[in-house]
Amino acid sequence: MTERPFSLLNNLAKKEAATPERKGGKLSFSSALKTLNIRSVFDIVRRSKTAVVRELSPISDADAALAYENARPQQLEGSAEEAARINLDDRRPDLKDLLIDQQSTFTPIPTLHFINQVLSTAINAYVDTVPTNKGKSLYQLESEKQFPPQFPYNVHFQQISLGLAGKKPTLGELSYRVSLEVPATSSSTAAYGKVQHSSANAQLLMAIGSR
DSSP states (O other), X not given: OOOOTTOXXXXXXXXXXXXXXXXXXXXXXXXXXXXXXXXXXXXXXXXXXXXXXXXXXTTBSSOHHHHHHHXXXXXHHHHOOOTTOOXXXXXXXXXXXXXXXXXXXHSOOOHHHHHHHHHXXXXXXXXXXXXXXXXXXXXXXXXXXXXXXXXSOOHHHHHHHHHHHHXXXXXXXXXXXXXSOOTTTOOTTOOTTSOOXXXXXXXXXXXXXXX
16 A cells, blocks of 8 residues: 555654664554554544554553544544535644643643633634734723624623522513613603613613612
């Protein structure tokens, strides 16, 4: 079988040294794959993870379980036929630059940290395309924007949602809180029940009343 110069299998490991033999008589990752007659990532994913670990561990000093996990996404991305697909490198371009060491591997990091990091990178990429927003921090942008349509968070909407979820007020109570003109204090114009404020002011009034 003719080996393709840019095959997915070659991307799993760096080029091995001139001597493939390692300590304890074990082989390098690439040499071990050839010994097992594994020529592509498709040969890896056809086996179960347990089988790959069992076959590769005795003859190689590589992490067989990690090799299996690395092969799966590369095989899946190479098998997709849709032209508009979004590859892993587009979704997480930071993965290839991550340093694997003792601290980065074994230090617990909250999931929220990764979410904020990914979202911040995407937002900054968009902000750089808007001249009026260049140079502003994310905290400053979040304080200026409201949802919809800019950012998926609005403090007044959040306060209203929390208030409604806890007290479950009726429609009459909501109308009472939104209106500054109530039956007991209204004038003869009978403004109560009519739209008196914009939706933004109504949100502010309801947020204050739901505390």
